[in-house]
Every structure is written in structure tokens, then in C-alpha cells.
Amino acid sequence: MAAKASLFFSPSECFLTTRLCKLFPTTQKPCFPSPSSSSITLINVLNADAVYTKLPPRLRNARQEQERDAISLLNERIRREHAKRDHSPLRPSMDSEEADKYIQLVKEQQQRGLQKLKSDRARQGAPHDAAQPTFSYKVDPYTLRSGDYVVHRKVGIGRFVGIKFDVPKDSKEPIEYVFIEYADGMAKLPVKQASRLLYRYNLPNETKRPRTLSKLSDTSAWERRRMKGKVAVQKMVVDLMELYLHRLKQKRPPYPKTPAMAEFASQFPFEPTPDQKQAFSDVERDLTESKNPMDRLICGDVGFGKTEVALRAIFCVVSAGKQAMVLAPTIVLAKQHFDVISERFSRYPNIRVGLLSRFQTKSEKEEYLSMIKDGRVDIIVGTHSLLGNRVEYNNLGLLVVDEEQRFGVKQKERIASFKTSVDVLTLSATPIPRTLYLALTGFRDASLISTPPPERVPIRTHLSAYSKDKVISAIKHELDRGGRVFYVLPRIKGLEDVMEFLELAFPHVEIAIAHGKQYSKQLEETMERFARGDIRILICTNIVESGLDIQDANTIIIQDVQQFGLAQLYQLRGRVGRTDKEAHAHLFYPDKSLLSDHALERLAALEECCELGQGFQLAERDMAIRGFGNIFGEQQTGDVGNVGIDLFFEMLFESLSKVDEHRVISVPYPAMELDININPHLPSEYINHLENPMQIINSAEKAAEKDIFNLMQFTENLRRQYGKEPYSMEILLKKLYVRRMAADLGISSIYASGKMVGMKTNMSKKVFKLITDSATSDIHQNSLIFEDGQIKAELLLELPKEQLLNWIFQCLAELYSSLPTLIKY
Ligand SMILES: Nc1ncnc2c1ncn2[C@@H]1O[C@H](COP(=O)(O)OP(=O)(O)OP(=O)(O)O)[C@@H](O)[C@H]1O
Structure with a gap:
């Protein structure tokens, strides 16, 4: 009884009144059949249909409603968003000091990359534009051909018609105009202006049609499309940062640097090219100096000698007693790698090389699998069959992946799962354009081999x-x-x-x-x-x-x-x-x-x-989009279609160079104050229906304190076990969601004063702009302003408390959807 009476939702907030609780002393058996488990852990998932029918009719909501209420919609959206971004378990939030250090490092490296790019350009005599020193992807209108799709940053996508002389209104001198056809009319732009504002929509060799042309009379659709593109880009960059930071948390002792490694290197029959030398030393540093597992991309044109980089990494790892796995996209390539490796390691009889292939008989395969398991084979070469569950490694230290982009989604996920525990070296012959590479320096460890071995004759x-x-x-x-x-x-x-x-x-x-x-x-x-x-x-x-x-x-x-x-x-x-x-x-x-x-x-x-090596220059943009997949994963490249390739790139570079501005520092959950006094009473039937209401409410609070995913899981389990909660319980849950979302968004307190809702926050105005810009609903987007470290909204009328809470819930849910575009501390 005493326990029930002290059933607080949270000290300052809702609680079940003692009056209500008196109706249900602890000794009293619930009116409804209880779940089989005596203690409610809520992890226990019962058949929803079975439980649902056990609810009293008054609490029985329409089944559809149960699925589609605001909380379910939010849960679904967060899950969808999460699944799109990442297949690994939720990454813990970052240690701010560590993240700051990393961002600093990235910026410095990026600066060096940009510097290099500038000097390259200067050497090539490229025109220098101070405002857009390096990443201007705008198009020279004279290079356009009639029918080409172009993108105007402010107006959107149109079709280039031609360049013609015309006399401006306030002058007699004719000047050249660019004519662009839009969905609802023709626009003309002075050539000078056009060269500052126009981008190409397509790659140089592509003729992809955009879904629609934009309208001159209404640019709002374009505005939304552009924002979608920007948000997509922002998410990509944040994902990349988070992945990197997450990896920095993984530790392993560095490999010893031994004289045997130098000896192995000296057996390479050629003089390495300068790029190869750089790649060798990058990889050696990753393995023998860094405490974090390597995740390096070796990107080099076809036949430029990436294999030797992998061979040296393998030697280092294997001579320290670990196993190395070499993964190739086809059996033919696997066999070739096996031959090259066997040959290169032929002077080391103690290092055993094996090829696992589907050509082997069942018993041969079994024998191989057991050799891998006992550590009787040191270098294992094969195709995706090496990723199967049946392959158990004895002591895997290194994974070399050749042409990762040619593996399927499932296989890539499996490869990603290795990255947290072993060193990974990825070889790719899809060139990444130098511009992209340099802008990314610091975000992704990559070594570029862009010079051919000497004496190569052009094909x-x-x-x-x-x-x-x-x-x-x-x-x-x-x-x-x-x-x-x-x-x-x-x-x-x-x-x-x-x-x-x-x-x-x-x-x-x-x-x-x-x-x-x-x-x-x-x-x-x-x-x-x-x-x-x-x-x-x-x-x-x-x-x-x-x-x-x-x-x-x-x-x-x-x-x-x-x-x-x-x-x-x-x-x-x-x-x-x-x-x-x-x-x-x-x-x-x-x-x-x-x-x-x-x-x-x-x-x-x-x-x-x-x-030779012109793949890096010729089809820079054509290739870029594929090279992209190496860095960001392929699904995102679909976002390009929204805004066209060049604007997309420009946005990417913008976002990369401003990565430090887009971070949100969460507030500890207990410190987040929701200053709206709502303490809804739960109906007695519901309380009675719950096995141990106090424990449930405590679990809810704990789940919310942990993170949004725990809260989501809690709500879903609660609904599975007891059906859709009554409205008052929904309000209780929404309060938890509001506090959780606010804390994650760096909002420390929410209060209402008459028609005004205020949210005190540590976020910067830039971050506020980004999250409101990316909000999908105009309602909240337009009603929010940022003033004196507060997000404020002026409502049309003073809302009753519960409605107000619903409004805040919706508003935060909206802002929350932009969280993946921010770096979270
Ligand atoms: N520095 C070098 N000088 C001369 N030949 C070299 C040099 N480095 C590698 N080679 C040779 O060049 C050929 C191509 O090298 P390798 O197979 O490593 O290329 P790759 O980058 O892996 O190409 P691909 O993308 O086609 O797999 C090999 O026969 C290799 O022995």
C-alpha cells in the first residue's frame, strides 16, 4: 500500500494519487489475467493480439489507432531513419573532449588538403576566385548545349535553351543573356550572372531527366528540394564523423615494427612509385603506431600497384602471429590473389596461405574450415563465402577487401562489423577525384595511388x-x-x-x-x-x-x-x-x-x-559519384537526383568545411526541466490491469533517462503487453518523450507563459536554423524564432495544458528529425 502511494512518475511531475492507489492495494489481484511472468520486466513480449483482447472494452481502442498514434509515428520515423543510416548497434554518444580534439584534427588536415589543392590549381593556372577558392562547381554557360539541364541555386532546375544578345531595359547596348526554360516560362539571365549562379544538373556524359522542371512563379517546391539535398549531405558528413569517432574508441595494441618487415619489403622486385611509398608508410603507421584498428582505403587506378600495399600489411600482421583474410569479389580474382600471395610469401614456409573456394569438395572445405579455426592457415583468401557464419577464425587480425563496392548489401554489413575488431584495408580501383579526396582528408583514412609504375606505356x-x-x-x-x-x-x-x-x-x-x-x-x-x-x-x-x-x-x-x-x-x-x-x-x-x-x-x-591515370582527371565527376560509394556508402548517392550533381558537391564541400559548426551538446536528462504542470490520473482499470504499476512507471523513467531508443522500446513493449494505453498514460509517456528529445537537442528547460512557449537551449543560432530549415512541417518551422539562447513560439491562443504538451511533443518530434544532421555530444 505504502509502495503504491509513493508511486511517482517523477518527483516533480505526474504521480498517481493516493486516492487512486488506495483502490488497488498491492495485495489485490489484478482484475485482468496477468502476464505469465510474476514480475513485470516489460522485456517479456507477449502476443499482442492475445493480450489486446484481455483489455476491458472501455480501454479497447481501435486497432488502427493503436498503431498510428503520435508516439508510434515518431518511433517508426526514428527507427526508419536509424536503419537507413547505420546497421550497427546504436553508437554511444561521444565524449565531448575527444570529439572536439578530433574535429580540430580534421579541420587542420582539411586545411592542409585545401592548401594543397590551391597550390595545385595555382600551378595549373586555374582562375582564382577568392569567395569560392576551391570548390566552385558552377558551370561556364558557354560550355552548355541546348537541352542540357541546369540548376539555378535560387530558382531550381530548368533546361538551357541558348545564349542570345538582347537589350537590357535601362540601356541601349545589347548584352548576352542565357535563356532557360522552366515549367511555367522562360527566364533570361545576363551571362555574367549566370556563370555565378548556374550548375549543371547531370554528369558530363549523362542525360538523366529530372523528375520535374521548377517553376519560376513558385520557388517553394525547389526550396524544399534543395533543403532535402542539404540535409542529406549533412547527414552523410555527420555519419562519417560519428563512424570515425566510434572507431577511435576501439583499441588494440600496435603491431611490433620488426626488421623482418624491412626484409620482406626489400624483396619487392620493383622500385616503388612515390605514391606507393606513401601508401606503404601510411599503412605501416596505422599498424605499428596507432592504437586504433586501421580502416584505410587504398584508392588507385587499375594496375597501379595496390596489391603490394596489402601484401606488406599482411606480412606485418601475420608475422605477429595473427591471421589475415583477403576477400575478393569473384573467384577468379580470389584465385589470382592466392597465386600472387603464395608466390610473394614463398620464402616463408611458416606462413601458410589457403584458398577457400566453392570449387572445393565438401570434405576439402571442411578441412579448410578446421585449419582456419585451429590457426593452421595464416592467410585465407576467398570470396564472400569467407564471411559466412561457418567460418571461425583462430586469431583474425587483418581483413583485406578488394573492390568492396562489388559486394552485396548483406556482405558489406558483415564487412562493417569486422571493422570494429580487426584492422581493415580496402582496395579500390574506382578513382576518387582529387578534390573530393583532399576535402575529405581527415574524415576518412585513405591513400591515393595516382601515379603509374614507371615505364608503363599508355594504352x-x-x-x-x-x-x-x-x-x-x-x-x-x-x-x-x-x-x-x-x-x-x-x-x-x-x-x-x-x-x-x-x-x-x-x-x-x-x-x-x-x-x-x-x-x-x-x-x-x-x-x-x-x-x-x-x-x-x-x-x-x-x-x-x-x-x-x-x-x-x-x-x-x-x-x-x-x-x-x-x-x-x-x-x-x-x-x-x-x-x-x-x-x-x-x-x-x-x-x-x-x-x-x-x-x-x-x-x-x-x-x-x-x-595513364587519366581516369582521375577525365571523368572526374563521372567517376566521383562511384568513388563516393567508397567513402559514404552507395544509398546516399540517390540524394544527388534532388539537386543535381554539382550543387550536391558544392553542398558537400560546404558541409565538410563547416562540420565544427553543426554540433549539438545534449543536456543530461535529469537536468532537463519541463515546467508545465500536468499530472494526469491514470484510470483505475488500467492501473489494475498493469501487473506492477510502480515498477512500470519507474522503468519508463529509467528508459527515458537512458536514451530515446530505450524509451521507444519501453513504449512498444508496454503496448505489446497491455495494449494501447489510455489517454492519460499517453500523456505521461509524451512527457517522457518531450524531456528526452529536449535533452538530446540541448534544450535545458521548457516553460509556457500565456501564449508563449519558451525553450532554453545551448544550441547556436546556426544549428537552430539548420534544424528548423530541415523540419518537414511548416507549422513549427514558421512559428519558431531564436532569441537570447531560447527557442520561442507565439501560439495563437493559450492552450489547455494537455493540448500544450501535445503541441510541444509535435514540435520537438519535428525538430528531432534533424538530429542526424548534427554531431551529437
Ligand atoms: N612500382 C612498380 N613498378 C613496376 N611494376 C609494378 C610496381 N608496382 C606494381 N607493379 C606491377 O604492376 C602490376 C599491377 O599491379 P597490381 O596488381 O598491384 O595493381 P592493382 O593496383 O592491384 O590493380 P587492379 O586494380 O587492377 O587490381 C603487377 O604485375 C605488379 O607486379
Whole structure:
């Protein structure tokens, strides 16, 4: 009885009156069947339907209502948002000192990166604009072609029509105007102004149509779209920061730096390029000096020598007694890595290398798995099968991932889960544009290998309409000098026809077909025979796209080239020219008349870009979007469509360089004061229905104190167990939500004075602007102002207390949705 009487919701807030509690002394059995467990832990999840029917009719709400009330909607939204961002468990909030130090570090590194970029530009003689020194992505109107989609920062997306002279109103001198078509009319802009305000919507080689053109007469839709883009960018940057900070919390002892490492390095048969040297030393530092597990991206053009970086990392880890796993996207590449590693480690009989492949018989596989488990194999190479639950490691220290972007979502999640416990080195041949790379320095550990090994000769690229004679002479040229030929088609269908034709043309030459649908063993054998030189011509699909390193294959023929993407072609072409021999890439299209102007232009760009390493320059933006995936994950790239590629990039750079401004310092939950006196009485039937009301209310308070996810879980469990709560309980829960959300948003107190609602906060005006801008509802967006460290709202009338609480709940829920765009302390 005494216990019931002291059933406070929180000391200063709602409590169940003693009058109410008197009705339900502790000894009294509840009127409704109690859950099977004697103590209510609320973790106990019962069948919602079963429990629901046990509620008295008066408390039985419509089922739909139960699902769709404001709390459920908020819970759903937070979960959705969370699932989109992160698959790992909730990250704990950051230690502010640690985070500050990191942000400082990022800023300094970024500054150095930007400095470098500026001097690069100065050297290249690029014009210098003081306001936008480095990241201006605006378009030169003279480079636009009629029909190109453009983005005006203030008005939105339109279609470029042309540039024409016209006489301005207040002058007689004609000047040049840019004409842009919008959904509801034509706009003309003086060229000078246009070059300050216009961006391209698409990548240089893309002709993607925007969903709609913007309206000149109503820019609000564009405003919302732009804000959505900005918020998406902001979230990406915050995610990246949080991930990094989270990783800084993981510790492991640094690996010893041993003379054996230097000896291993000295066995590399080539003189490393300066970029390779930098990458070696970056990785060595990560492993032997840092106390945090490495998560480094090695980004280098095809064939520029990333593998050696991985080999040295493997040596360091394995010679310290740990295991290393090398993950490749295809079995062919896994086999190639296995061969290269076995060869490079052949002088170290104690280091055992294994290949786990689906070609192995069941018993071979079992044997491998047990070797991995007992630590009888030190370097394990394979495809995603290595990520399966059945693979148990003895002492895994390093994970090398080749071409991570080619793995599936589930596999990437699994890779991410490794990152917290082991060192991870990711190799990628998708170039990240230098601009992006430098702007990101500090956010993501990456080493860029942008110079080719010496004596590489540029690949000679020939683009022409398909002709059998040309094909024959290209192949003949390669076979005559003892080399091998890749013949690539976009589809499996058609490989046989090519085979027939080539068998006729080269009757004494060994030719084979390879594609991904082949029986794996057969595919592996074919690839091996091609690598050995037993097969001289390999007719294949783009299964050979990335990573294959066959030094004597120096001619690649690509038929129906228009069906490949630029990045894909770039990768395919990189299969040849991997030594000092001159290599040839013959790109054939069926008939010029069948190709669009755009397709032709795109192909011409590839033909022109035969200089080595030009993937980094040529298709900078084209590639950027893919390189992006390496850094941010791919789903976000979808946000680009909202605002167009260039504005998106500009926003990204803006957001990266202002990362320190966008942080919110949460207030400890107990210190958050909600100065609105509502103490709703719970109906007796409900109280009676709850197994142990006092414990439940205490648990609610504890859950809210912990974090929003605990509170959400609490509410959901409560509803599962007892059905939708009556209104007064909902109000109690909303008070908890309000305090929790306010605390997270850095709001220390909320009070009402007449029609005015005030929220005292530590957030800056900039942060206030960001969160209100990103709010989806105009109601709260427009009614809030920021004044003297307070968020204030003037309501139309003074609301009764419960309605006021509902208003505050909705308002905070709205502001809360922008939390992922902020760095939280
Ligand atoms: N510094 C160097 N000088 C000369 N040759 C080198 C050098 N570094 C690597 N190589 C050789 O260049 C070839 C390509 O290197 P590697 O396979 O490491 O490239 P990669 O960057 O991994 O390419 P991909 O993205 O295609 O996998 C290999 O045969 C390698 O031995």
C-alpha cells in the first residue's frame, strides 16, 4: 500500500494519487489475467493480439489507432531513419573532449588538403576566385548545349535553351543573356550572372531527366528540394564523423615494427612509385603506431600497384602471429590473389596461405574450415563465402577487401562489423577525384595511388565501327608478338558466334569462352589456362572487369562498346597494358548511325583519355559519384537526383568545411526541466490491469533517462503487453518523450507563459536554423524564432495544458528529425 502511494512518475511531475492507489492495494489481484511472468520486466513480449483482447472494452481502442498514434509515428520515423543510416548497434554518444580534439584534427588536415589543392590549381593556372577558392562547381554557360539541364541555386532546375544578345531595359547596348526554360516560362539571365549562379544538373556524359522542371512563379517546391539535398549531405558528413569517432574508441595494441618487415619489403622486385611509398608508410603507421584498428582505403587506378600495399600489411600482421583474410569479389580474382600471395610469401614456409573456394569438395572445405579455426592457415583468401557464419577464425587480425563496392548489401554489413575488431584495408580501383579526396582528408583514412609504375606505356585506344577485318588484324598483331587477347562482349548471348568466327579466322589458336554463368570449376580452369598462355584468345563478358592481372594479355577488343558504362570501360581497358609493352584497346560500335550524339561523345572521351591515370582527371565527376560509394556508402548517392550533381558537391564541400559548426551538446536528462504542470490520473482499470504499476512507471523513467531508443522500446513493449494505453498514460509517456528529445537537442528547460512557449537551449543560432530549415512541417518551422539562447513560439491562443504538451511533443518530434544532421555530444 505504502509502495503504491509513493508511486511517482517523477518527483516533480505526474504521480498517481493516493486516492487512486488506495483502490488497488498491492495485495489485490489484478482484475485482468496477468502476464505469465510474476514480475513485470516489460522485456517479456507477449502476443499482442492475445493480450489486446484481455483489455476491458472501455480501454479497447481501435486497432488502427493503436498503431498510428503520435508516439508510434515518431518511433517508426526514428527507427526508419536509424536503419537507413547505420546497421550497427546504436553508437554511444561521444565524449565531448575527444570529439572536439578530433574535429580540430580534421579541420587542420582539411586545411592542409585545401592548401594543397590551391597550390595545385595555382600551378595549373586555374582562375582564382577568392569567395569560392576551391570548390566552385558552377558551370561556364558557354560550355552548355541546348537541352542540357541546369540548376539555378535560387530558382531550381530548368533546361538551357541558348545564349542570345538582347537589350537590357535601362540601356541601349545589347548584352548576352542565357535563356532557360522552366515549367511555367522562360527566364533570361545576363551571362555574367549566370556563370555565378548556374550548375549543371547531370554528369558530363549523362542525360538523366529530372523528375520535374521548377517553376519560376513558385520557388517553394525547389526550396524544399534543395533543403532535402542539404540535409542529406549533412547527414552523410555527420555519419562519417560519428563512424570515425566510434572507431577511435576501439583499441588494440600496435603491431611490433620488426626488421623482418624491412626484409620482406626489400624483396619487392620493383622500385616503388612515390605514391606507393606513401601508401606503404601510411599503412605501416596505422599498424605499428596507432592504437586504433586501421580502416584505410587504398584508392588507385587499375594496375597501379595496390596489391603490394596489402601484401606488406599482411606480412606485418601475420608475422605477429595473427591471421589475415583477403576477400575478393569473384573467384577468379580470389584465385589470382592466392597465386600472387603464395608466390610473394614463398620464402616463408611458416606462413601458410589457403584458398577457400566453392570449387572445393565438401570434405576439402571442411578441412579448410578446421585449419582456419585451429590457426593452421595464416592467410585465407576467398570470396564472400569467407564471411559466412561457418567460418571461425583462430586469431583474425587483418581483413583485406578488394573492390568492396562489388559486394552485396548483406556482405558489406558483415564487412562493417569486422571493422570494429580487426584492422581493415580496402582496395579500390574506382578513382576518387582529387578534390573530393583532399576535402575529405581527415574524415576518412585513405591513400591515393595516382601515379603509374614507371615505364608503363599508355594504352592505345582505337574507336571505330565494327569490321571483321579490323578485328582479325588487331588479334593477329597481338598473337604475332606472342601475346594474348581479351575479346569482351556485353552479353553471354553472342559469345558463341564470336567463337565460331574466330575459330575460322585462327584455326590453330586455342580459344575459350568465359562468363559468370559457367560452372565454376570450368571457369577457374579456363582462366588459369589463359593466365598460363595455353589459351591465347579469351572471349568473355565483363567478368574480367576488375583486378585481373595477366601481363602478356595486351590487346583487348570490346564489341558493342556503347552498351558499357564509362567507368566499366575504363576498368576493362585497364586489364591490358600492365607491363612495359604497348597495349591496345579496340572499341567497336555497331554502326555510327545507330549511336546517339551523346554516346559518341562519351566514347570519344575515352579514346582521347589514353594517358595513364587519366581516369582521375577525365571523368572526374563521372567517376566521383562511384568513388563516393567508397567513402559514404552507395544509398546516399540517390540524394544527388534532388539537386543535381554539382550543387550536391558544392553542398558537400560546404558541409565538410563547416562540420565544427553543426554540433549539438545534449543536456543530461535529469537536468532537463519541463515546467508545465500536468499530472494526469491514470484510470483505475488500467492501473489494475498493469501487473506492477510502480515498477512500470519507474522503468519508463529509467528508459527515458537512458536514451530515446530505450524509451521507444519501453513504449512498444508496454503496448505489446497491455495494449494501447489510455489517454492519460499517453500523456505521461509524451512527457517522457518531450524531456528526452529536449535533452538530446540541448534544450535545458521548457516553460509556457500565456501564449508563449519558451525553450532554453545551448544550441547556436546556426544549428537552430539548420534544424528548423530541415523540419518537414511548416507549422513549427514558421512559428519558431531564436532569441537570447531560447527557442520561442507565439501560439495563437493559450492552450489547455494537455493540448500544450501535445503541441510541444509535435514540435520537438519535428525538430528531432534533424538530429542526424548534427554531431551529437
Ligand atoms: N612500382 C612498380 N613498378 C613496376 N611494376 C609494378 C610496381 N608496382 C606494381 N607493379 C606491377 O604492376 C602490376 C599491377 O599491379 P597490381 O596488381 O598491384 O595493381 P592493382 O593496383 O592491384 O590493380 P587492379 O586494380 O587492377 O587490381 C603487377 O604485375 C605488379 O607486379
